[in-house]
Structures are given as C-alpha cells and as structure tokens.
Amino acid sequence: MRISKLLAISLICLWLSSGAYGEGYQLSSKSYDAALPKGMWKGELSFPDVYCATAPSPETAEHLTQAMYNNNTLYRAAIEYPGKILLAVAFSSLPMGRSAEEDVETILTMRRMMQERVKNMPTVLEVSDLRTSFGKTVGIRMNNVKSDTPEVGPFPLGLQMFIPPNGGLFSMSVHRIFARGAVRFEVAAIQIAPQPQTNSTEGEMNDRLSTMVETLTDSLQKCTGALPVRVKN
Numbered sequence: 001m002r003i004s005k006l007l008a009i010s011l012i013c014l015w016l017s018s019g020a021y022g023e024g025y026q027l028s029s030k031s032y033d034a035a036l037p038k039g040m041w042k043g044e045l046s047f048p049d050v051y052c053a054t055a056p057s058p059e060t061a062e063h064l065t066q067a068m069y070n071n072n073t074l075y076r077a078a079i080e081y082p083g084k085i086l087l088a089v090a091f092s093s094l095p096m097g098r099s100a101e102e103d104v105e106t107i108l109t110m111r112r113m114m115q116e117r118v119k120n121m122p123t124v125l126e127v128s129d130l131r132t133s134f135g136k137t138v139g140i141r142m143n144n145v146k147s148d149t150p151e152v153g154p155f156p157l158g159l160q161m162f163i164p165p166n167g168g169l170f171s172m173s174v175h176r177i178f179a180r181g182a183v184r185f186e187v188a189a190i191q192i193a194p195q196p197q198t199n200s201t202e203g204e205m206n207d208r209l210s211t212m213v214e215t216l217t218d219s220l221q222k223c224t225g226a227l228p229v230r231v232k233n
Helices: 006-008 100-115 202-222
Strands: 011-015 031-036 042-047 052-055 063-069 073-079 085-091 126-130 135-143 145-147 159-163 171-180 183-192
Touching: 011 126, 052 202, 100 126, 100 135, 100 171, 100 183, 100 202, 126 171, 126 202, 135 202, 145 171, 171 202, 183 202
Parallel strands: none
Antiparallel strands: 011 159, 031 063, 042 052, 063 073, 073 085, 085 183, 126 135, 135 171, 145 159, 171 183
C-alpha cells in the first residue's frame, strides 16, 4: 500500500509508535509475492503446524505476500484488495513464561494506556476487550495510521499514527489480537480513505474493515482450532 510522495511530505509529525510487536523489522526469509489472477485464488492461508485460514472474498484479491522477519520470529501474510485495502495475518511466539491469557491482557493494558495518552488529541484510537473462540481478544480501531512503508515497517507489525494537516480522515485500521498456546496472532486490515469523502465514509470504512477482520479471525480460529496446540520447546 503506497502513499504518494507529495502526501507523505505534507504530514504533520505527531508520531506515536503502535506496533504490537515492538519496533524494527528486518526481512529474514524470502518474500513470497504472488499476483492473484482474478477468480483463481481460493483464499487459502497457512503456516505448517501454526495456523490455517481462508481469506474473505478471495475472488477479488489482487496480490498476496508472505514472509518472515527478525530471525524468523515473526510471520506475516498480507493480501491486497481493490479500494486500497490491505488485510493481514501475523504471528509470533509468546515471551517465555507468559501464558496466552497473560499475553493478551498485557497487550490490552498497553493499548489502553496509549488510548489514554491520545484521548485529548484530534485522532481516534479505540480499544476493546473482546471474547472470541480463542478467549480474550484485543480489538483496536485507529484513524490516520501509516504503515507498510520502508520507513515504518510491514503492516500490521509497524504502525504510526499521525494528524493530517487538514484534520481529516486519511486512513483507518482495524485489528484483532489474540493468542493460543505459545503463539500470538494478529488479524488486521487497513484502508486509505477513498476520495471524495461524504458524511458516511468513516462509518462505511469501519464496517467494511471490521467485517473483513472478523471474517478472517473466525476462519483462522475455526481451522487453527483443529490443529494441536503449539507449546514452547
């Protein structure tokens, strides 16, 4: 997902780190990139013994990228859709000695702290305590985020919030973070706001991205739930 050079230069620099895994991402495997012929891809996503899922609306998907980062400790699959939408699955191992429930609770606490820090700023960061079939789940919605650029990192691993100079809606991302066994997962979608905008643009983007993320989350949890629970060696 590319942001024009002119727009990138004009952004006001109120930058807030919001990556779920920390800062700094280096590619550590071959990046598998595939253009998806219209109607040919069935939406199948998987990583051996870790997860499996079916992406929503595979017939409209345009491009798929899969790669590992940071000495193969992080994985990301990203699907490009029409309308400047990117849908992604990421996973990593939990820190030693931390259970799945403790990990998600820690992330929820961190995100709520960030939400509190920006509550008086002209931006949107909504954090929700949700339940899915994998248990406690963190829900996040952010307006005006930059990601998937060399400067920031791959979406959703690297994210930056900012305030556009006109105070308008530039982009939106929706996230679900959860864990099972020794693995943390994140399912997330980001979209550059369409132009021109109307009074319903923000709500339509939120509905669209939330539906995509929830559909992929449900598929991932149903398919992955049939796999043995991954434990630390």
